[in-house]
Every structure is written in C-alpha cells, then in structure tokens.
Amino acid sequence: MPKLSMHEITLIFLSLAVLLAVARVFGELARRFNQPAVMGEIMAGLLLGPTMAGTFFPHALSFLLPTPGTQLFMSGFTAIAAALFLLVAGMEVDLARVLRQGRTASTVSIAGIVFPFAVGYLSAWYFPHLLGYEGGVHQTLYALFFATAISISALPVIAKTLMDLDYYHTDIGMIIITSAILDDLAGWIIFSVILGTMGINGEFSPSTTILLTILFAAGMLTVGRWGLNRILPWIMAHASWPGGVLGFVVSLALAGAAFTEWIGIHAVFGSFITGVALGDSAHMRKRTKETLEQFVSFIFAPLFFVSIGLQVDFVKNFDPVLTFLVLTIAMVGKVAGCGLGAMAAGLPPRESWAIGFGMNSRGAMEIILALLAMQYGLIGERMFVALVIMALVTSIASGPVMQLILRRKKNRQVSDYMDSRVCLNPLKGKTQREAIDEFARVMGGIIRQSPETIARAVTDRERIAPTGLGFGVAIPHARLSGISAPVIGIGLTKEGVDFNAPDDKPAHLLFFILTPKQDASAQVEILSEISRIAKNAELCNRIKSAESYTEILGLIKTKEI
C-alpha cells in the first residue's frame, strides 16, 4: 500500500500545527475587534500563502507543503474539514422553528432571495465581462451562479451578531434567522442544480443529478428526519454514551457527503442537509452538539479557512473595479430586497432596514461557495477574490450597522471591565470602611477621581441596602458621574470583611464596581452576572484560592473549573 514517508508525515504534523496556531491567533485577533473569527482565519491564510509569504519569502511556503504527497493529503483533509463544518452549520438550523414562523419570515426570505437574484442575474447577463465572465461555461450558467452567490446569507455570522446584540430571541431576530435559513437552503439547491447542469461528474446526466439532488434533500428533510428522530433514542438507549451518537452522526454525515459528491454535486451539500435533518431532532442532546460544534469550529474550521488563503494570490488577483461592482450589487440587492420585503410584510421602516443589513452578511457560506465555483472552473481567480472580499465586508458591516439602526448595545461582560491594577490580593482592610477606602484609593488613581468621592458614593449606596450577597461574596458598588465605562476591581481576603450578608457570613471575595451615572443598564447587567458567579460555590472557591489576576480573569470568563 502506498504510504506517506516519515519525512512527509513530519511535514504534515508541522504544517497542521503551524496553520492551526496561526489561524487561531488571527481568529482571536478578529474577535478582539468584534469581527467573526473566520475573518482572521482567512487573513492567516493570506499571510502564510502566496499573497504574503509567497511574495516575500518564496522558501517559507515550500516549507509548509513541499511534496506532492503532502499536498494531496491536505486537499483530502480540507474536504473533510469543510464537510464537518457544514454538518455543524446544518445542525444549527431549527427546521421546526422555520415552519412555525408565519407570513413575515416567508415574505422577507422570498423577497430576500428573489430581488438580489434578479439583480444579480440581470447584471451578469447584460454585463458579463464587467462582472468577471471568462468564458469556459455557458453565459446563462455564469449569470445563474453570480445571482446565487449574491443571494445567499451566512447563518452562523448572522446568529452570532444577533446574540451579541441580545436580539436573538426577539421577533426580529427570529425573522432574520428564519429567512436566512430559507435563503441558504434555496441558494445551495440552486448551486447544486448549476453543478448538475454542467455535468461535471459525468457519472450521471445533468437532469438525473438534479432529480437525485432534489430527491435527496426532500427525502432527508421528511422521511430521513422522521427516521433519525426514532433512531437517535434507540442509539442512546443501547449504545455507549456519548460515543454511540457521536460516531453515528459523523459517519452519517460522511456518508451523506459521499452520496452528494457521487451524484455530481458537492460533498458539503450532503453533510449540510444531514446536519439539518439531525439538528432538528429533539433527541440530539445539547452536550453532544456542543462537543461536535466545539471540535469542528475550533480545529477543523480554522484549518479549512486558513487553507483558502494558501490557494490564491489575493494581491495579484485583486481587481478593484470588479470587487467594487460585486460589493455594490450584492449590498443593494440584499438590503433592498429584504428591507422592502419586511416593509411589505408590515414591519416599521427602522426594523425593516435592520433586517436588511442583518441578512446582508455573507460570511463563511459565501466563501465555500466561491471556492467550489473556482475549483469547478465556473469562475476565475479574480472573481473568487472579489467574492471573498464581498463576504468579509458584508459580514464586518452587518453588526455595527444593525447596532446603529436599532440603537442597541452589546451585553456587557464583567471580564471586559476588570482591571489588573485593581486586584487586591490580599485585601488588607478588616472592616467595611477600610475595605472601601482601600479600593477607592487604587481606583481613584485609575479613573482620575478623588478617592473620597468614590468612597462616599459607595458608602451611601451601602447604607440603602447592604451589598453582601452571602456565600462569602460582597459587591460594593456605585454609579459615578464623570466616567465613560464601568470599572471592576477584585479583592480577596482570608480573614473576611462583614458586609451584612443575609447568611451573616463575612465576605472573602469582593467585587468593587463603578458604573457611569447615565448608564443604568450597565450596572444591572454586571450585577446579574456577578450574582450568577456568587451562586456557583465551587467557582468562588477556586477564585478565592487563585494565584494570579490572570487565573481569576480566566475563571470569571469561562465560569468553569
């Protein structure tokens, strides 16, 4: 049996380690700037691929994947990574909810796909060469593909944005999610039909491929869904836990991927539909979904997205005119389509435009579609680069624009406002008075206010009602004018300070919280998060025995021990 040599195995381990590490670091940086991780992961690919490293250090690249064997391996590995990513994306689709949503969602989703589709199709039909048409395929197919590419949405990015804005479980949030799901499904089915019409595989005639695709999707979402809902409880009852379900889900998704690849459309469509059918079952345990989702999102997905940048030189193939046109058509089509659809369904203008911009983000789905289209020769490298940039720009824009239109703020988190300079360990004060003064002195230097003002505000608040929560936790706090953002300090004391807790126990863990006077909700959000922490006795004990500020920050952020 042919095998990779020991040297090639070494290279594969090393390449995967480097690609994963760099992708994750850039993913984290992207999130630091409130951007989706996929942004950073693709950037990492540009850095390691021909765009940057290839231009400046041609040898660095050949260090990563120098032999045909390692390159063959990577092409297989990224195919699996993409299929598993789409499995997880599919599992997030809540079909039952889609079916429950009424007229509004269907109006928005139909307008949200028909309008941009029409705009896209007509532009590409009348101005093919302006829009990157390079021959090779029939012009109708090219126009159809371009129309599809600007019509799909990106469920994961949209869901993440809505959750960040605390808008996920509102009516508008649900309309956006439902419409995005419908548009995604429609988009992928149209794309499959295009691939089928091209007859790429040759194993089947185009019409057979289309027929099989529709049969597969319809079958999986009806009979398949019904069957899975019965098989899952059986597996959990009779096989080991959670191994039975995990193995079943992954092998089923791989089989679905093999089937769709075999009938001549892409593997990712099979695993996506399998994911939709599985995710819908009430018998999929939350824990199993989480395990799959975490491993796939943080190991497979970064490796897949970083590999995109390895394939194309983004600088050489960047065409500013084409990119600008694609971006404009995509944004106008989607925002106008969804916005007008929502207004037609009776929603007020502000919400309607928010829906338009929400649906406008393309994210990872668009990039996968573009990559496949390039691999099948449907589009050239210039169009690929333009579509990737369009996907990134629309995703970046959607969060801030929605925030602006809806005047929403992100939910505030304790860990965002903690300051390493205010970690008093140990806190020296023995009485309430001494403890508050000690905090006020340190805080005063940081927010540039007199310690007396701070101490007075906190003491006044303490007089209204004591802030000892019980369980050894106290949260002296006050709203202060003259600061623009909350500041949170932490104090640990072995001896304990009495804060008149309901259980009469002294406080060993103190959160000292100052929030801006004009921002009432900041205080509410922060205090409710801290009271959740206080109720978790094990977590509090770990915080109390932590050795460094970093360790405390990690415990508060993850809330796990």
Next chain:
Amino acid sequence: MPKLSMHEITLIFLSLAVLLAVARVFGELARRFNQPAVMGEIMAGLLLGPTMAGTFFPHALSFLLPTPGTQLFMSGFTAIAAALFLLVAGMEVDLARVLRQGRTASTVSIAGIVFPFAVGYLSAWYFPHLLGYEGGVHQTLYALFFATAISISALPVIAKTLMDLDYYHTDIGMIIITSAILDDLAGWIIFSVILGTMGINGEFSPSTTILLTILFAAGMLTVGRWGLNRILPWIMAHASWPGGVLGFVVSLALAGAAFTEWIGIHAVFGSFITGVALGDSAHMRKRTKETLEQFVSFIFAPLFFVSIGLQVDFVKNFDPVLTFLVLTIAMVGKVAGCGLGAMAAGLPPRESWAIGFGMNSRGAMEIILALLAMQYGLIGERMFVALVIMALVTSIASGPVMQLILRRKKNRQVSDYMDSRVCLNPLKGKTQREAIDEFARVMGGIIRQSPETIARAVTDRERIAPTGLGFGVAIPHARLSGISAPVIGIGLTKEGVDFNAPDDKPAHLLFFILTPKQDASAQVEILSEISRIAKNAELCNRIKSAESYTEILGLIKTKEI
C-alpha cells in the same frame, strides 16, 4: 498544487463513513460483552481488511481504498488519529498523583518492568528464532524490543477496568494506576531509544536522537509543565472560550508530534508527552478535556484501530506456537513481576495477585507499539499478529480475573435491569394498591412468581416506610427470594398515584424494583441511582413525556436532556 480527484474525495468520504460505522458497531458489541471497545474496533478491521473481506470478496476491499491517492491520504489520516489518541491518553496521566504515591507504587512499577523486561530479553536473546526474529536488525535490538513490548501496560484499559469494579479510588487502584503510568513512560522511552539506535531517520546520529529524546521528555515534564501551567490561565483569560484552549492544545500536540518524528522517534511519543504535561495542569478545564476525549475516543481512535486490521492478513500470518510463547512469556513476566513486587512492598497475597493481573492488560498501547515496530521493519507480520493477540487476550482476561480474585462485582446500573415488557404507559391504577397489583401481574409472568407474593412483599415494604420520594417520583420495591438478578419496571401516569411523599405530591413516575434477597448491595446501588434521577426535575419531566420505552431507556442511561 496536486489534488485528490473528485472521484477520490468521494471514495475517502465513503471509506471513512464505512470504517467508522463498522468500527463503532463492533466497538459497541465488544462493550456489550464487557470488553474494551478497541477489541471490537480491531475485529471490524479484520472483517473489512484482507483477513476476511480480502479472502472471500477480493473486490470489496478495493472498493474502500482503491487508488494510490486514497491510500496515501489514509496513511496520513491514521498517523494524525494515532497522535491525537496518544495526546488524550497522556492527558489522563496524573503526574502529581504519581509523585505523591510512595514506596509501594515504585516497588510495584519497578518490579513490574524489570522482571518482565529481563524475562523478555533473555528469552528473545537465547531463542531468537522461536520468538519470531527474522534478521534485518541486530539481535540485541530485537531482544530489547521484545522485552519492551511485554513490559508496557495499557493505562486506558486498566483505568476502565478499575472504574467498572468501583476500585479506582482505592489504595490498590491508585497503586495499579501509578505503576502503569511509570511502566508506560519507561516503555516508550526505551522504545524511542531503540528507534534512535537504529538510526532510521538518518537526519541525526543515534546518540543525538537518544539525547534529544531524553531532553524533550525531561524538558516537557519539568520546564514545559511549569510553563503550560502559566500559559493556560492566560489563554482562558484572553482568548475565546473554549476555542482558545482547544486550538492551543491540538496545535501544541501536533508540533510535539512533528518534533519527535523529526528527531527520529515516532510522532505518538511527542503527542503523548505533550498530553502528560498538559493533563497535569490544574488549569485544564474538565469540559475541555471531555470535548477532546470524546471526539478523539469515538471518531479518531476507532478509525485508527479499524485501519490496523486493513494492513495485515491475520489468518495467514497467525503462528500458533509463536503466539502461545509470546502470550505465556508476557503473562508470566508481568503477573509474577508485579505480584511479587507488591508482596515485597508488604501487601497481602490476594491484593498482590490482583495488582499483577490488573497490570497485565496491554490494550491499545501495545498495539500501537507493535504497529510502529512492524512499519520500521523491527518485527515481521507473524510477530505483529502475535503481539496484537497478546494485547487483546491480556486485556480481556484482566477484568474477570481481578473480579474473581477480589470478589468484587460491577456497580449495577438501572438501565441494565430495565425490562421493556414492564413499561406501563399509561399505568391504569389510581391507588397505591391498584398500581402495585398492576406491576406485580406483569412482573410475575416474567420472573415466574405469583403476583400475590410480589404484591405482598412490596406492600409490606411500603408499610415500613413510604417510598414516595417527592418531585412526583415513587419507588415501590422489595427484596425477593428466588430471583438471581434485579428487575426494574417503569410506570407513567398523568393522574398520579399517592405514595405518601414528603412533599405530599402524587407520583407520576414510578420505578418498581425487585432485587434478589441475598444481594443487599444491589438494592442500595439501584435506589441511589434512581434518587439521583428523581432530583433532576428536567430529566424527570422529559421521562414523563417520553413516547416510547426506548426513549425512556435513553434518558435514564445518559441522564441528559
């Protein structure tokens, strides 16, 4: 860039789906017979590989991995799977506990490696050809390898056996685990030295390889461990959760694997040592470990073990004399070494022999070692088959023999004794009397006792103290002579039956439990598990609204919703 063709990608998806599904099914079957899952996974490989399918259906095999490209891919994929499996195995090692354990553990582990090593070395040195020596390498190296192969243990199998017997947290359990860890570490280091001496890689001289190996292991377990313990909290404090840690751990393990492969020993050693250094940190969250462990144990590990069977024809290469000799030398060396070591450390004979048989199981580690040795040309296919069989037989034997020596029984689980025929949904009885009679009628037919006897025993018990637990759950039960195993029935009723619960609420979920008269602990174990279920209100609600017996069984087994 060379790529796998669309046809090859289809084949890879299909092969992985088939291999994973068959491996998991056989893994589950093995567990059904109280055997480690790896047993079944290897069997699945024999079935799909040249041993069975290859002999009877030569075309079936070429269906799985027919092209050089797919075979190249699989060799890379299984290398990664093995490295990740060893990462997880390494993370289970609790170094701190190893260092805490005193004289006994070190005596057992030293005797447990020196004695079998000496027996193995001398046998292979004096009777090389009887023990499968086929030339190619120096006889000393061969004897060293054989000695190592029969000296190592299998931590995961041993830990699983001890947990099954509820013996994990006892002194004996800890001695066994600690000794197994030390023997494993020693075994892998010796094996690395052998590979280094062979100078397989050629990049370094043998002595440099050995030096680098020792430096790597010692460095990772001291400075590396110290550094990781500081880096992990920083990642959790500053990166996204749990993606930051997951990505870091996997890329570090891959880098460690690349390093050890580069210096001329195998990749698995690098990821194993990385795992040991990581697993030891108090900052590795339980949830992160679980996610890694579940995905690797149930997706990567089955794919790796099933692929072992694809490589060799086990029937053609089965040498009964060699297998018998290997098995005898391995068992005598390990059982006698550990048993005598334990007695020398002052333990009573019965416990000492239990330790001997506990340490005797070789499991997956032995198989990985044998596979590597075969790939490096250290051993032939006959010896490989003999070592795999030895690993399987010693693992299978260890549980039952320990159980016999220590007269321990496996902890009983509710799901093992539930009977689908006694799932009364809905239960018709409205009063306690009627409900008990209804259960007794159905149960009587199954255990062949008169319903009156059963009802009387349960009613008598009910009179001593009511069995309503509150939260809508009741557990009418009795100990009965004439049955050999517990039987558990389930009843659901919308109307509720009064069982005098402390909260005065009627029971909607009834467990009807009969246990053998002579077996007091069976009742205790079953009742304590049910009271844990009763306290989980969400779980009980899901059970009450379950639609089938299978669903109820799944909920009780997984205890998750």
